[in-house]
Structure formats: C-alpha cells, structure tokens
Amino acid sequence: MLNERMQPVVNLLGRSARKEKSVWIHQANQMKDANLFVNERSDIMTQLNLINLTEEDLRIVRCIQPLIAEHIDEMVAAFYGSVLKVNKLHNIIETHSTVDRLRDTLKVHLTELFSGVIDEQFVSKRLRIAQVHLKIGLEPKWYMGAFQHLFNIFIELLHDKTPDADERFLVIRTVSKLLNFEQQLVLEAYEEENLNQKQQQYNEIKEMLKGKIASLTQALAALTEETNASVEELIASSAEIHQSVNINITFSRQTHELANLGTDKMHELNDQITFISNCTGRMEQTVQQLSQSSRQISKIISLVENIAKQINMLSINASIEAKRAGDYGRGFSVVASEVQRLAVDTKNTVSRINELVAQSNRYALDVTEAINEVTQAMINGKAKAVDTRNVFDNIKASMDYHIEKSLRVGEEMNALVQVIEQIGDSTNQVALSAEALNQTTVDL
Structure with a gap:
C-alpha cells in the first residue's frame, strides 16, 4: 500500500527506505473514514485521476488534520499577515468583510479541506467560494498567489513536523494534489461564472442592441x-x-x-x-x-x-x-x-x-x-x-x-x-x- 507507493520516491531520492514505519503512513493505513464519493464517469473523477489523487492520499490528509488544527491560528495569522500587505487585497477585505471574520472562515475552510472526504458537498462549497470571490472582485491571479502562499505555509509546517524525508515528500506531494484539486474547482467555477457573466453581459448588450436597432429601424422606417x-x-x-x-x-x-x-x-x-x-x-x-x-x-x-x-x-x-x-x-x-x-x-x-x-x-x-x-x-x-x-x-x-x-x-x-x-x-x-x-x- 503506502509503503509500496513510497518505494519509487525513495529510489528517486537515492536513499534507503527507513526500517521503521513512518508516523503518517502508519496512521493512514489504519484510517477507515477517508473516502471519495464522486461519480466515476464525471469530469471530477477524470480530474482526480489526472493528478492521481486517490483515497490513500485522502487518508494521509485526514491523518494530518489534527496537526493543521493544532497550528491553524499560526497559519491563518501568517497567511493574512502577508495578504494584507497587498493594497488591492487589503481594500477588497475592508470593503466586503473584516479580517477577524475572514480568519474564522479560513479556519473552518482549512479544517474541512483536510477532512479526508471529497463528495458533492465538498465540490459545491468550492464552487460557492469561487462565486463569492468573483462577486467581491478577487481576480484569479490574487487567489492563486494567496493559495501558493498558503501552500508555502503548509510546506514549512510539514517540513518541521515530518522528520523523515521520504514521508515528508509524500505528505507534501499529497497536500499539493489536494490544493491543486481545490484550485481546479475554484478556477473552473471562476471560468464558468465569468462565462455566465459574459453571457449575461452579452444578452444584456444583445437586448439593448435589439432595442436600439428596433428603435432605429422604426425611426428609419x-x-x-x-x-x-x-x-x-x-x-x-x-x-x-x-x-x-x-x-x-x-x-x-x-x-x-x-x-x-x-x-x-x-x-x-x-x-x-x-x-x-x-x-x-x-x-x-x-x-x-x-x-x-x-x-x-x-x-x-x-x-x-x-x-x-x-x-x-x-x-x-x-x-x-x-x-x-x-x-x-x-x-x-x-x-x-x-x-x-x-x-x-x-x-x-x-x-x-x-x-x-x-x-x-x-x-x-x-x-x-x-x-x-x-x-x-x-x-x-x-x-x-x-x-x-x-x-x-x-x-x-x-x-x-x-x-x-x-x-x-x-x-x-x-x-x-x-x-x-x-x-x-x-x-x-x-x-x-x-x-x-x-x-x-x-x-x-
């Protein structure tokens, strides 16, 4: 299982596998409540298969959830400490919400992100997040930049809390897949919502043009x-x-x-x-x-x-x-x-x-x-x-x-x-x- 999956990584790093089982891997092997509830014929499943995000990865994610919960205040503080330095992001937060409220929201979001479950509710919530981002004017570049900063915080935390290099690589790669999948969902929602808005704008402009053309046609007649x-x-x-x-x-x-x-x-x-x-x-x-x-x-x-x-x-x-x-x-x-x-x-x-x-x-x-x-x-x-x-x-x-x-x-x-x-x-x-x-x- 996980030990077998780590073997190519160990060979790639040129190191011998540790004789003792890693902490995260041992816990993941014992984990039973991490599951994928997605239609196998859907595009979501295709996306998961493309980045090779499996239930084994979700069990690892579920295992490190307590670690994330333990350090979540530090992570959220570090995240907003950097985000608020960007004037445009600071203005968006001040206009549409407060820092304290967003801190609490992010804590809940990260906790749920590492729940080890990907289902329709998980997907729907990410779509709603994208709609909110689009509504408040958060452009994709700022979202991706902030997400990368969040990933950097995860790497630092996991680097400190995972002494075994092979296990650290595997965990970081798993977290990277999870964050990448969330980005896919959000950016796709961005794109769909953007297309919807463009379609709506197109329809509005079309109706306006139809009205103007009709008026012009009547006047011309x-x-x-x-x-x-x-x-x-x-x-x-x-x-x-x-x-x-x-x-x-x-x-x-x-x-x-x-x-x-x-x-x-x-x-x-x-x-x-x-x-x-x-x-x-x-x-x-x-x-x-x-x-x-x-x-x-x-x-x-x-x-x-x-x-x-x-x-x-x-x-x-x-x-x-x-x-x-x-x-x-x-x-x-x-x-x-x-x-x-x-x-x-x-x-x-x-x-x-x-x-x-x-x-x-x-x-x-x-x-x-x-x-x-x-x-x-x-x-x-x-x-x-x-x-x-x-x-x-x-x-x-x-x-x-x-x-x-x-x-x-x-x-x-x-x-x-x-x-x-x-x-x-x-x-x-x-x-x-x-x-x-x-x-x-x-x-x-």
Missing part, C-alpha cells in the same frame, strides 16, 4: 416614409417644373418666330421706305424741272406780253393813221381795231397765264417743302426701322440664349428626376434592409 413622400413631392414638383420649362421653351420659340417675322417685316418696311425715298427723289427732280419750265414759261410770257404791248401800240398808231386817211383808211382802221382787240386779249391771256404760272410755282414750292418733309420723315423712319430691326435681332439672340438655357434646364431637370427616383429606390432598399435587420434582431 418613419424617415423612409417621410423621404418617400418628399421624393414623390420632388418628382411631382420636378415634373411641373419640367412642364413649365417646356411651355417656356414653346413660348420662347413662338416669340423667336414672331421676332423673325418682325425682322422680315422691318426689312420689307425698309425696302418700302427706300422705294418711297427714291420716288420722292424723282418727284423732287420733276418738281424742280417743272419750276424750271415755269421760269422759262414766265420768260416767254414776258416776251409775249411785250409783243402784245407793241402790237397794241402799233394798232393805236394804225387807228390814228387810218383816221387821217379818212375813207381810204377805213378798212385799215377795222384791221387796227381787230389787232388792238387781239392785243388786249393776248394781254389778258398772258396775265391769266402769269397767274397760273405763279400759282404753279407756289404749288411746286409747297410740293418741294412737302417732299423735303417726307424725305426727312423717311430718313427718320429708316433710322427707326434700323433700330427696330436691331431690337428684333437682340430679341432673337435673347430668345436663342433663353431657349438654349431652357433646354439645358430641361436636361438637368430630367437628370434631377432620375437622381430623385434613384434616391427613392435607395430609400426603399434601406427600408427593406432595416426591416431585415429588425427581423434578424428579433430572431436572435
């Missing part, structure tokens, strides 16, 4: 509806603007056509003014020629009037001579009287012609003045026609520019409508994605 409504309004407004632009383009083209027609009319008017100007020029030449002819007629009338005066004088002289001749001059007197009458008629006719020529000269002067006024009016009209044609040309140029701009605005409006429609499609896609995201969060 509302925003999508508003955006769609705005997009529809923009499309409708854009269509109206586009229609207005097309109407404006139509009016502009009509105005451009009217301006072209006005320009053509102004060309025709300018041609008519030029034709009238040419006619008035010829008329003015004709009137000048008529005035010149009137002057020539006046000269001729003056000659005829002189001739009539001379004839009249001759007829008077002939009448005088005919009276002197008596009967011989009676026929000549008749001729003289006819000549004198003809001279008077000629004089009257010449006077009438003079009046007509004078009247014709006045008419010619009036016509000349009227032609001059018409000529000036035509010059002014022609200048105004040129100005009007320039105005029409400017209107045409402005209409061309306006039509070009309107066409460009129409193209840009078409592009804008396409962009707005794409925004509407993208908004719908966002809404669908948000709904899918919301459904995904619900399914989590």
Whole structure:
C-alpha cells in the first residue's frame, strides 16, 4: 500500500527506505473514514485521476488534520499577515468583510479541506467560494498567489513536523494534489461564472442592441416614409417644373418666330421706305424741272406780253393813221381795231397765264417743302426701322440664349428626376434592409 507507493520516491531520492514505519503512513493505513464519493464517469473523477489523487492520499490528509488544527491560528495569522500587505487585497477585505471574520472562515475552510472526504458537498462549497470571490472582485491571479502562499505555509509546517524525508515528500506531494484539486474547482467555477457573466453581459448588450436597432429601424422606417413622400413631392414638383420649362421653351420659340417675322417685316418696311425715298427723289427732280419750265414759261410770257404791248401800240398808231386817211383808211382802221382787240386779249391771256404760272410755282414750292418733309420723315423712319430691326435681332439672340438655357434646364431637370427616383429606390432598399435587420434582431 503506502509503503509500496513510497518505494519509487525513495529510489528517486537515492536513499534507503527507513526500517521503521513512518508516523503518517502508519496512521493512514489504519484510517477507515477517508473516502471519495464522486461519480466515476464525471469530469471530477477524470480530474482526480489526472493528478492521481486517490483515497490513500485522502487518508494521509485526514491523518494530518489534527496537526493543521493544532497550528491553524499560526497559519491563518501568517497567511493574512502577508495578504494584507497587498493594497488591492487589503481594500477588497475592508470593503466586503473584516479580517477577524475572514480568519474564522479560513479556519473552518482549512479544517474541512483536510477532512479526508471529497463528495458533492465538498465540490459545491468550492464552487460557492469561487462565486463569492468573483462577486467581491478577487481576480484569479490574487487567489492563486494567496493559495501558493498558503501552500508555502503548509510546506514549512510539514517540513518541521515530518522528520523523515521520504514521508515528508509524500505528505507534501499529497497536500499539493489536494490544493491543486481545490484550485481546479475554484478556477473552473471562476471560468464558468465569468462565462455566465459574459453571457449575461452579452444578452444584456444583445437586448439593448435589439432595442436600439428596433428603435432605429422604426425611426428609419418613419424617415423612409417621410423621404418617400418628399421624393414623390420632388418628382411631382420636378415634373411641373419640367412642364413649365417646356411651355417656356414653346413660348420662347413662338416669340423667336414672331421676332423673325418682325425682322422680315422691318426689312420689307425698309425696302418700302427706300422705294418711297427714291420716288420722292424723282418727284423732287420733276418738281424742280417743272419750276424750271415755269421760269422759262414766265420768260416767254414776258416776251409775249411785250409783243402784245407793241402790237397794241402799233394798232393805236394804225387807228390814228387810218383816221387821217379818212375813207381810204377805213378798212385799215377795222384791221387796227381787230389787232388792238387781239392785243388786249393776248394781254389778258398772258396775265391769266402769269397767274397760273405763279400759282404753279407756289404749288411746286409747297410740293418741294412737302417732299423735303417726307424725305426727312423717311430718313427718320429708316433710322427707326434700323433700330427696330436691331431690337428684333437682340430679341432673337435673347430668345436663342433663353431657349438654349431652357433646354439645358430641361436636361438637368430630367437628370434631377432620375437622381430623385434613384434616391427613392435607395430609400426603399434601406427600408427593406432595416426591416431585415429588425427581423434578424428579433430572431436572435
């Protein structure tokens, strides 16, 4: 049994086994109340087998329990004397308990640890210890450090109380297995509790995210509806603007056509003014020629009037001579009287012609003045026609520019409508994605 198990250790140390039985081994062989109450198929049993912690080891542990109880006050005092030097551990103790209370707790714990029994209660209590450690914020590194310090105290005690080196090695190794098993249980509980807390945090964060995503999805859905409504309004407004632009383009083209027609009319008017100007020029030449002819007629009338005066004088002289001749001059007197009458008629006719020529000269002067006024009016009209044609040309140029701009605005409006429609499609896609995201969060 235990003596047989110690043989490899003795050989390893290079020492001969003691002839007398060791104290702890002898007591362990006589011990009957150390047992393992663990399901052989459980992970706990696998862990025990891995570190080779057996019932024989538990009997040794049970044998040294009285030694631990005898020196437990010294061990606990030494343990907390070192632990309280670590500020973080000191703060944890002060925050969640008192040193005296923890001393008593540790005494009970160590006593139970060396009871020589590992059962479900033993395991459950270690799990509760891990939960308490995690609750007060004792990190695994401080737990392991404190446990190592506790193991060091055990080694010192067993070293002093176990003079046989082989037995001391066996006992210390057994205590090391026991403490290692407790550490496994506590650290596993640490890990499970840590995973539980992380899972809880994950669930809380998940629920929070689900709530936020749901809120965001609802807000996004509302925003999508508003955006769609705005997009529809923009499309409708854009269509109206586009229609207005097309109407404006139509009016502009009509105005451009009217301006072209006005320009053509102004060309025709300018041609008519030029034709009238040419006619008035010829008329003015004709009137000048008529005035010149009137002057020539006046000269001729003056000659005829002189001739009539001379004839009249001759007829008077002939009448005088005919009276002197008596009967011989009676026929000549008749001729003289006819000549004198003809001279008077000629004089009257010449006077009438003079009046007509004078009247014709006045008419010619009036016509000349009227032609001059018409000529000036035509010059002014022609200048105004040129100005009007320039105005029409400017209107045409402005209409061309306006039509070009309107066409460009129409193209840009078409592009804008396409962009707005794409925004509407993208908004719908966002809404669908948000709904899918919301459904995904619900399914989590």
